[in-house]
Amino acid sequence: MFPKLTGLLRLAGYLGPYWKQALIAGAALVIAAGSVLAVGQGLRVVIDRGFADGTAAALDQALLLVGGVVVVMAAAAALRFYWVMWIGERMAADLRQDVFSRLLTLEPGFYLRNGVAEIQSRMTTDTALLQSVLGSIFSMALRNVLLLIGTLVMLIITSPGLSAIVIAGIPVVVAPMLFYGRRVRRLSRLSQDRIADVGSYASETLGGIETVQAFVHETEDQRAFQTRVESAFSAAVQRIRQRAGLNALGLLLAFTGVAFVLWRGGHAVLAGTMSAGELSAFIFYAVLAAGAVGVLSEVAGELFRASGAAERLFELLDAEPAIKAPAHPLPLPQPARGEVTLKGVTYRYPTRPEPPALVDIELTVKAGETLALVGPSGAGKSTLINLLLRFYDPDQGQVLFDGVDLREIDPADLRQRLALVAQTPVLFTGTVRDNIRFADPDASDQRLQAAAADANCSEFIAALPQGMDTYIGPGGLQLSGGQRQRIAIARAILRDPALLLLDEATSSLDAESEEHVQIALARLMAGRTSVVIAHRLATVRNADRIAVLEAGRIRAIGPHEALTQSDTLYAHLAALQFQ
Numbered sequence: 001m002f003p004k005l006t007g008l009l010r011l012a013g014y015l016g017p018y019w020k021q022a023l024i025a026g027a028a029l030v031i032a033a034g035s036v037l038a039v040g041q042g043l044r045v046v047i048d049r050g051f052a053d054g055t056a057a058a059l060d061q062a063l064l065l066v067g068g069v070v071v072v073m074a075a076a077a078a079l080r081f082y083w084v085m086w087i088g089e090r091m092a093a094d095l096r097q098d099v100f101s102r103l104l105t106l107e108p109g110f111y112l113r114n115g116v117a118e119i120q121s122r123m124t125t126d127t128a129l130l131q132s133v134l135g136s137i138f139s140m141a142l143r144n145v146l147l148l149i150g151t152l153v154m155l156i157i158t159s160p161g162l163s164a165i166v167i168a169g170i171p172v173v174v175a176p177m178l179f180y181g182r183r184v185r186r187l188s189r190l191s192q193d194r195i196a197d198v199g200s201y202a203s204e205t206l207g208g209i210e211t212v213q214a215f216v217h218e219t220e221d222q223r224a225f226q227t228r229v230e231s232a233f234s235a236a237v238q239r240i241r242q243r244a245g246l247n248a249l250g251l252l253l254a255f256t257g258v259a260f261v262l263w264r265g266g267h268a269v270l271a272g273t274m275s276a277g278e279l280s281a282f283i284f285y286a287v288l289a290a291g292a293v294g295v296l297s298e299v300a301g302e303l304f305r306a307s308g309a310a311e312r313l314f315e316l317l318d319a320e321p322a323i324k325a326p327a328h329p330l331p332l333p334q335p336a337r338g339e340v341t342l343k344g345v346t347y348r349y350p351t352r353p354e355p356p357a358l359v360d361i362e363l364t365v366k367a368g369e370t371l372a373l374v375g376p377s378g379a380g381k382s383t384l385i386n387l388l389l390r391f392y393d394p395d396q397g398q399v400l401f402d403g404v405d406l407r408e409i410d411p412a413d414l415r416q417r418l419a420l421v422a423q424t425p426v427l428f429t430g431t432v433r434d435n436i437r438f439a440d441p442d443a444s445d446q447r448l449q450a451a452a453a454d455a456n457c458s459e460f461i462a463a464l465p466q467g468m469d470t471y472i473g474p475g476g477l478q479l480s481g482g483q484r485q486r487i488a489i490a491r492a493i494l495r496d497p498a499l500l501l502l503d504e505a506t507s508s509l510d511a512e513s514e515e516h517v518q519i520a521l522a523r524l525m526a527g528r529t530s531v532v533i534a535h536r537l538a539t540v541r542n543a544d545r546i547a548v549l550e551a552g553r554i555r556a557i558g559p560h561e562a563l564t565q566s567d568t569l570y571a572h573l574a575a576l577q578f579q
């Protein structure tokens, strides 16, 4: 029955480090609320002494007092506002950082299951909502809770008889609010989910804008987006409807109470059992109390909404990485040899277990050896590379690096010894220097330059307007395809890995650019263990051995010449596929 505020309660944990600020805010809150209450007493004095007794001096004095109280109230209110907002912003910032740090530890499979765009949207919209709620709404809620308690106390002091009526009315006001609050929370979760849909659709479509426009798919995307926006809108409207009801009910009940009190109190004054000042003060407090209830009913909805948002964020914070370091990771031998062994490895993608992506793989790549992986599309080549990176763990069998099972070591330790050059190089917003340095943030400038030179980058980097410090745009898209590949190779060279994992580009570059890339690759591969998904004849010819994959199994393994003779699939691939 009671609406859950667990999300918000857990957020309270984020308040811990800021207890000093919270103390100041709390004190300001109490002083501000106290001064509002004192104004009511001032009012009583002004009316009973000033008006009723008819002395101007008493009136002046009372008003002066009220004036002083008002100054204190304003100062305290400013302090309260500043510090509560500060705490709100700080907590949202901390939460955002924690969520991002957690997201970085989650394995790629998590993103395949949940969608990057959806997670991104949670990071932005849910934290933004929390930011606003924690900052302003929470402060309003606290202020009004305090005010409500204070006014109730003052009501009892002023007139116990009349307050009994007010207090009896409280459950009548609060019960429907709690009931409505629960609905609002549920609906606001729904509404946030819909907004996340909108966000993820937009980012996927805009991310693929070239394909969208090339296929003139704008109208369809517009329509699909509209459906999502409309569904977010109707979820929001449902939520707003409940909120509107909640507000109306709160105000109606509260002010009906005030009218009733006024009626009873008026009779008491007429009967002479209550002074006019007391009734005025009482009404002042009753209106304050009603106002506080009104504000609370309004912000309660927001609080429940924020609680929903917090829950969505905590879901991300609670996501346990499937791939993580064991409690007592084994050390890898120093220096690394770069030897890889797969023993009876079978792997099924959890999202599609049948057919398995890899079946009973037995494979050893010796230190310094170059192994090419070839096979038809979907044979399992990328999956094998992903297992070597330990993005997934095999369902059966073992993957060993330098003789140690990958599950026994810290993934970071393993990956320190690897470098990946993907088929389409992934670069990040920043300069050329930032992108090469990605492999080793502490690398000296000299090493950076050497890596760039080895990767055949020096010439084109020198021709860029600011050389190494040229900004290459989001995703490095202000460089040509061949240049991006060479930067990716420079990055891998700077890493100086014991094991290189390379997915050769299939898109054909022009002959000159291609040659630059090939020379860079040859330098990168020289003298280190390399596992290469091969698409070029030159690569398979230069490889020490080639593993031919088909439907998740290794059907043949050996050097190029031998395989051309012995394996029909390989001969077929060599004739048709390799350029």
Ligand SMILES: Nc1ncnc2c1ncn2[C@@H]1O[C@H](COP(=O)(O)OP(=O)(O)OP(=O)(O)O)[C@@H](O)[C@H]1O
Binding pocket: 112, 349, 351, 352, 357, 375, 376, 377, 378, 379, 380, 381, 382, 383, 384
């Ligand atoms: N995330 C995934 N979820 C479910 N199945 C997947 C996933 N990724 C790949 N697969 C499936 O696993 C099999 C092996 O895929 P993999 O990407 O390893 O093939 P590949 O040999 O690298 O192909 P290509 O040369 O086309 O890149 C395929 O049947 C593919 O459909």
